[in-house]
Amino acid sequence: MKPSLQLKLSQHLALTPQLQLSIRLLQLSTVELEQELEKYLLENPLLERDEDEFSAPQEAVEASPMSGEAAGEQPAVAEVAETGELAEAGEGGESPDGFDETWSSEGSYPGSGKDEDGDAQEVQAATTSLREHLLWQIGLMALPQRDLVLVQCLIDALDDDGYLTASLAELHELLPPEIEEEELQVALKRLQSLEPTGVGARSPQECLALQLAALPADQTRTLALTIVNGHLDLLANRDFARLRKITGRDDEALRAAHALIRSLNPHPGAQYGATDIRYVTPDVVVRKIRGQWTASINNEAYPRLRINRLYADILSRQRGSGLAGQLQEARWLVKNIEQRFDTILRVAQAIVDRQRDFFEHGDVAMRPLVLREIADTLGLHESTISRVTTQKYMATPRGVFELKYFFGSHVATDSGGACSATAIRALIKQLIGAEDAKKPLSDSQLSEILGQQGIVVARRTIAKYREALNIPPVNLRKTI
Known part of the structure; x- marks a missing residue:
């Protein structure tokens, strides 16, 4: 070519x-x-x-x-902290265990930063780590050097929430052979006597039990200890009927014990973590x-x-x-x-x-x-x-x-119009906020109420919107 x-x-x-x-x-x-x-x-x-x-x-x-x-x-607008108003937040997040949402959604606990001294606690959290706070406390104790080193080893093994995630047997294997496991148990007792109360716990149950043990003894504390040590799963699932049967106590006593448990802090070390504010x-x-x-x-x-x-x-x-x-x-x-x-x-x-x-x-x-x-x-x-x-x-x-x-998707109404997903989520939030805590609304009931207002929403859609709002299901919202 x-x-x-x-x-x-x-x-x-x-x-x-x-x-x-x-x-x-x-x-x-x-x-x-x-x-x-x-x-x-x-x-x-x-x-x-x-x-x-x-x-x-x-x-x-x-x-x-x-x-x-x-x-x-x-006017000039200063930097604004990004809060839940940027998204649809505000309710406490639901934890896999089913009970952490209790502390994040209602009330406050010692060191939560939600009381009058919140600003001071934020400054403390930003300037003092949990490890530094604990080391400062044991430095005030008249401990032999050997015991002091063992407590320091346990402090170094804590996670950000103040929990001891490794077992004493696992930690014992990392120490010199002359260290007895009983010495670690004594060191753990010393660690658990420090502030914040509940630090050094190996499970949420132990953390709450340590905090209850530090309170003045009365019938409410005794019942709360019984629930925490053996029946916390029933409380998390709001199975109050079985709790009444097991403990032999009436609704008023269970309600007081429940309120006491909710006032505790399941994350005692979190207040000393670095505050991530955007x-x-x-x-x-x-x-x-x-x-x-x-x-x-x-x-x-x-x-x-x-x-x-x-x-x-x-x-x-x-x-x-x-x-x-x-x-x-x-x-x-x-x-x-x-x-x-x-x-x-x-x-x-x-x-x-x-x-x-x-x-x-x-x-x-x-x-x-x-x-x-x-x-x-x-x-x-x-x-x-x-x-x-x-x-x-x-x-x-x-x-x-x-x-x-x-911007958002829309849901058709009976009148031929449309309702935004954001508005539906807001309505769900309002309905749940006004519900009877003893008889909370199920997803099906919420769907029926919205249907009566001309908004046709399936039960599965209600569940999806409810989860997006971090609102727990009906069985976890029930109270005595």
């Missing part, structure tokens, strides 16, 4: 560097954006922080009809202005950047400088940051416009919403809406929420 030349026309999508930068900045969270900008500031001498008095860019402010007023009245800076602030819910950019989240005028003037007089590319990069970055927040504000305002009932009445009024609805309204692609709503947060009078929190 002879070689020949052929012309062929074809189309292909090419992303310019500026477009690639725009997409990358849009999908970053506020924290990630700050980290990215720090890198640019170190590498590009033409870029600098703008320390002058700051206000949101005009392009972003004009995205909503009343946003000019919102921007003028908008912080977010809301990108958008929502407030009601003259009867209208309006979104505005949070000034604290908006980066204050500008082009260095001195270098820019020098470059304007010198052609062919090696810094020309960095000048163009700096201009692109400043422009794309403005575009990023403009897009975030437009999407946020569109969400607010569609979820006004949520801001007025809460989760029960959340309407179904999908990405395509916002994309069609703003003339953007669904992928752009997805990037905007991920890891971007909105500060509202009802809490701080990720933008994607306002």
